[in-house]
Amino acid sequence: MKIRIAVITLLLLACCTALLVGNAKVDIQEDPVRDYIDAVRIKLIDGKVGLISGVMKLSDEEAEVFWPLYYEYEIELFDIGDRRVELIESFIAAHQAKALNDLEAREMAAEWFKQETDRLGLLKKYHELIANELSMLHAIQFLQIEHRVNTVIDLMIASELPLFRYGEALGSTYMDNTVVSEVTKIEKS
Numbered sequence: 126m127k128i129r130i131a132v133i134t135l136l137l138l139a140c141c142t143a144l145l146v147g148n149a150k151v152d153i154q155e156d157p158v159r160d161y162i163d164a165v166r167i168k169l170i171d172g173k174v175g176l177i178s179g180v181m182k183l184s185d186e187e188a189e190v191f192w193p194l195y196y197e198y199e200i201e202l203f204d205i206g207d208r209r210v211e212l213i214e215s216f217i218a219a220h221q222a223k224a225l226n227d228l229e230a231r232e233m234a235a236e237w238f239k240q241e242t243d244r245l246g247l248l249k250k251y252h253e254l255i256a257n258e259l260s261m262l263h264a265i266q267f268l269q270i271e272h273r274v275n276t277v278i279d280l281m282i283a284s285e286l287p288l289f290r291y292g293e294a295l296g297s298t299y300m301d302n303t304v305v306s307e308v309t310k311i312e313k314s
Contacts, residue, residue: 173274181266190258195267198251205243212236213286220287230289244275 174195183191216233219225225233248271256264 173270176274177267177270180270181263183263187259187263191255191263194251194254194258198247201247202244205240205247208236208240212240213282216286220289225289248272 177195181187181191212233215229219229219233248268252264252268255267
């Protein structure tokens with residue numbers, strides 16, 4: 126049941142991404158999609174707490190050490206997530222304009238690599254903290270759960286975003302959100 130709740134929560138996060146695709150031009154200060162993302166984040170934390178509790182089986186003493194660390198981790202993770210939302214919004218704006226120049230593409234790639242590096246560094250930081258404060262077993266359980274949840278979130282977000290590719294006519298650029306068509310073209314080459 127707890128896993129089902131976590132999966133449903135992750136699906137809601139994917140819906141947020143789909144909403145972003147449709148509402149990229151909305152002002153960030155007045156964006157109902159951002160409000161929805163915040164609400165989904167709360168549900169995501171609740172789902173992850175249930176999943177972690179079910180897997181890690183923390184004693185009361187361990188829980189007193191683990192949960193404050195975990196909530197600090199989530200706060201830092203959401204900061205990275207906010208940057209991710211901004212990057213997605215930038216990409217969607219380029220998609221809507223049907224253009225992305227080399228400089229913008231380079232900047233987006235650099236930001237994506239920075240976010241991935243920061244997320245991995247954050248996992249490493251808290252893995253080490255949990256290992257030092259509790260045990261290596263609890264640290265690896267934390268790492269496994271976070272990896273699985275983040276992998277699902279990444280896949281769901283990626284499946285909602287269009288691919289940027291070059292068109293056949295006049296070297297123009299355009300978007301296509303069908304990975305299958307890309308694979309088919311590669312296989313035919």
